[in-house]
Amino acid sequence: MKIVTQVKLIPEADQAAALSATLHAVNGAANWVSGVAFDHGVPREYELRKYTYGELKDRGLGAQAAQHTIKKVCDAYTTLRANMRAGNLGKPGSKRRRKAESKPIAFRPEAAHPFDDRCLSWQYDAQTVSIWTTAGRLKNVRFVCSPDALKTLREHRKGEADLIERDGVFYLVAVCEIPEAAPYEPKRFIGVDLGIANIAITSTGYQAAGRGLNRHRKRQLDLRAKLQAKGTQSAKRRLKNRRRKEARHATNQNHIISKKIVTEAERTSSGIALEDLGGIRQRVRLRKPQRIILHSWAFYQLGQFLEYKARRAGVPLAYVDPAYTSQECADCHHIDKKNRVDQALFICRSYGGVAHADRNASRNIAARGEAAWTAGRESRVPATP
CATH class of the missing domain: 3.30.420 (Nucleotidyltransferase; domain 5)
Incomplete structure (x- = not known):
């Protein structure tokens, strides 16, 4: 069974700048790859790689980062097609569906980007990670998490981890393979x-x-309405701080x-x-x-x-x-x-x-x-x- 475990990174100032620049670079590259894919009718990953891999390398992305960027774009279009087939974007010809079909998929500058074991290594005892960035390999980037999360990572982490920037804070979301217990025969x-x-x-x-x-929801709704109606800079800061x-x-x-x-x-x-x-x-x-x-x-x-x-x-x-x-x-x-x-x-x-x-x-x-x-x-x- 796959679950995800989230840890919070505590980078130094120069490390935070490098991580932010890396996310902006790979997501900017993903937007370019998405445009190429859209223009060529969203080819398969192997064909898309022939169109884009060289340019991504010239932009300063490492081999693994370039591969993950291409795969991220292909996965996004696969999800879009699945949503269309399921009718989640409305019927064919609807305004929402036409909008989704008429332009390439766009990625936010702080959107998540996957890192595999070649780009990211974990030091559990020291609670640090070593991670690839466009500025070079960053070592001894500290992270914090609960003791249970650290134990789960140490014993069951397997596969990729996503780097996310949220409100200026960096997180790593790692995939863990947890063994399932054998189901028992229920009495009721x-x-x-x-x-x-x-x-x-x-x-x-x-x-x-x-x-x-x-x-609680009603109070949050009323507070958001009041702050939005006020419209001052302090009200906007307050709204931003209360997001999520x-x-x-x-x-x-x-x-x-x-x-x-x-x-x-x-x-x-x-x-x-x-x-x-x-x-x-x-x-x-x-x-x-x-x-x-x-x-x-x-x-x-x-x-x-x-x-x-x-x-x-x-x-x-x-x-x-x-x-x-x-x-x-x-x-x-x-x-x-x-x-x-x-x-x-x-x-x-x-x-x-x-x-x-x-x-x-x-x-x-x-x-x-x-x-x-x-x-x-x-x-x-x-x-x-």
Whole structure:
């Protein structure tokens, strides 16, 4: 299983200048390569190398840096084509799709650039790195990270690392190959219902209320609106300093929630059942004030955190169809839209049972997860006559 580990670089002033100049140089070169690729109909990587490699070397890029620049451009166009096929940029002929198709892909001056083991070496005991730059090889560039991250890097780092500059701070994001634990046979399944009023509710009783997070988001939204309306230089500096603050807070909450759920499942030898919420933003129709809440909540991120933490711990994970989980009674399985009285109250119209709506949905998800797990183990081979 591949995960990424991020470390923060603490370069000296001259080292920081060299790192910044390197990122600007390779991303400027990537923009030039992107233009060449666009003009030639985005050829394959080998053909694009014939058009661009010599010029990149003349610009001062090393052999590996030139190869990575070409590959980065090819990967960007591959991603663009995949998004077009998936319809993520709209239908053919739409304004957004025409805009994406009509010009070469552009890279920001501080965009990430990959470094392999020929361009980057790690000294874990000293917590330093040696890295290639356009000004020559930089040695003894210090980095800091948590003890767990350092242990992960020392034991499992494999492959490339990306150099990123964010608000004047440099980071290395390294790929680590983590061995997966063998999944055990679950005694039961824990259903996880994801929502906005309650971020996550499990069938075992754990509840991660969304009130605090939603209040934090509302405060951040109001503060951004106030600063944007003010428009002074100090307000703009304040806006710049607060960028990504809300996203970092939400990411931290998702890590905490997913860790608690996976830990509980591992402790009780249970599996985890999740709703397959792919495409929910396209399917759901809401009023404008509710769209802000829906589109600012990281459904996909929390699901990804649950998935990789479960795989790392060997906890079985099953995705189930979310249809009617909020309208179906977990006891008698009667489905009726009127069963869901309001956001929090569920009253079965068949036998009169009363329950918390999200808790009832999580029990339905748990039952579907167990059924899916059992169906996956059953043999489909016809019996021998």
